[in-house]
Amino acid sequence: xxLLQNPxxxxxxxxxxxxxxxxxxxxxxxxxxxxxxxxxYHLDGxxxxxKRNYHQCNYCMAGRFKxxxxxxxxxxxxxxxxxxxxxxxxxxxxxxxxxxxxxxxIPLIHHKKMVAGIYVxxxxxxxxxxxPIPEKYLSLYKDLPELPNSEELSQLQSMVxxxxxxxxxxxxxxxxxxxxxxxxxxxxxxxxxQQNASGNIKLADLAKFLCLxxxxxxxxxxxxxxxxxxxxxxxxxxxxxxxxLDNDWISLEEIAERxxxxxxxxxxxxxxxxxxxxPGQYRKQIL
Numbered sequence: 001x002x003l004l005q006n007p008x009x010x011x012x013x014x015x016x017x018x019x020x021x022x023x024x025x026x027x028x029x030x031x032x033x034x035x036x037x038x039x040x041y042h043l044d045g046x047x048x049x050x051k052r053n054y055h056q057c058n059y060c061m062a063g064r065f066k067x068x069x070x071x072x073x074x075x076x077x078x079x080x081x082x083x084x085x086x087x088x089x090x091x092x093x094x095x096x097x098x099x100x101x102x103x104x105x106i107p108l109i110h111h112k113k114m115v116a117g118i119y120v121x122x123x124x125x126x127x128x129x130x131x132p133i134p135e136k137y138l139s140l141y142k143d144l145p146e147l148p149n150s151e152e153l154s155q156l157q158s159m160v161x162x163x164x165x166x167x168x169x170x171x172x173x174x175x176x177x178x179x180x181x182x183x184x185x186x187x188x189x190x191x192x193x194q195q196n197a198s199g200n201i202k203l204a205d206l207a208k209f210l211c212l213x214x215x216x217x218x219x220x221x222x223x224x225x226x227x228x229x230x231x232x233x234x235x236x237x238x239x240x241x242x243x244x245l246d247n248d249w250i251s252l253e254e255i256a257e258r259x260x261x262x263x264x265x266x267x268x269x270x271x272x273x274x275x276x277x278x279p280g281q282y283r284k285q286i287l
Contacts, residue, residue: 016048016167023163027156028145030057032103032119034083035243036258040116040171048171053247057122059140060101073098073131079250086117092157094147095119100127102147106157108164111195120160123147185210186224189232197236198260203229233260238274241267245283252279 024031033040033052040048055061055074064070077097082105085093092106103121107114124144127133133141148156192209193201206229207217221229237259244255256267271279 016171017050020049020052020163020167027159029120029156030055030060030122031160032056034078034117034119034247036083036087036114036116040168055101055103055119055122057101057144059137059144060099060122062137062140063134067134075248079254082119083117087114090114094153096125098128098131099133100125100141101144104153104157104160106161108161108168110168111191113195118160118164120156185220189221189224193232193236197233198240198258200260201233234270234274237261238271241271241279242275242282245279246286248283255279 020031031052032055033049035049035053060074064074074097082095082097085095086105086107090107090109092104094102095105096102101121102123102125103119106118106120108116108118122144124141124146127141147153188210189206192206196205203214203218207214210217210220212220218229221227221232225232227235241255241259244250244258250258252267253264256264259267261267261270268278268280271282275282277285
């Protein structure tokens with residue numbers, strides 16, 4: 001019997017997008033991922049699912065960057081309603097956007113924390129009558145499938161959730177192997193900081209989590225990472241900030257708040273110090 005070799009980490013990461021495309025095709029849907037915490041990014045900050053922050057169905061994309069005001073409507077719909085609603089309730093729900101698209105919105109929960117919003121669709125809904133849709137786009141709207149029944153939606157939610165959690169577990173496994181750890185505390189420290197960097201995290205919080213004294217925890221970090229606790233938190237916040245800057249519907253003010261900075265001016269200063277340019281300029285370069 002011939003044994004197959006395990007694929008290397010880069011091969012695994014490169015195949016995630018292709019696997020997700022095949023999964024979409026099997027279900028007959030498009031899947032959009034709004035990553036709130038950078039959990040679906042590799043350690044070097046590379047996006048594992050490039051361009052998944054945009055709703056890729058033909059009707060959703062049609063006219064978004066051409067028709068006056070449409071992009072603003074899409075941003076407002078996602079940021080001010082859909083994402084905010086999901087973060088508030090942390091429960092799956094159906095959304096109907098201004099353009100008449102229904103999507104199943106699913107929270108991706110990791111370590112009891114919502115890390116991303118998953119949008120599954122697109123299905124035919126009700127178009128906002130106050131916003132005229134040109135006839136050339138309505139033909140695409142008419143091609144949208146009808147909303148599945150409740151049982152089918154429940155199955156769709158389960159399948160997508162299981163699939164994404166499986167990918168997330170694989171990403172974590174690749175990350176762990178990449179770090180070549182000799183013991184588990186480095187994993188625990190890295191994960192704790194990654195999951196809590198956006199809040200008012202303190203060394204004492206990590207020490208309590210590890211059941212160590214703050215002084216012992218600080219020494220452990222310096223010997224293990226060759227950095228201080230503050231430097232690790234700042235590095236994680238910068239990675240998270242770069243992740244959010246990829247999503248053009250999130251304002252700089254909200255990014256500053258979500259990454260633990262008290263003011264947008266302080267956030268701008270720290271970002272420029274780390275990357276050489278302010279966050280607004282960085283966003284223009286990548287979008």
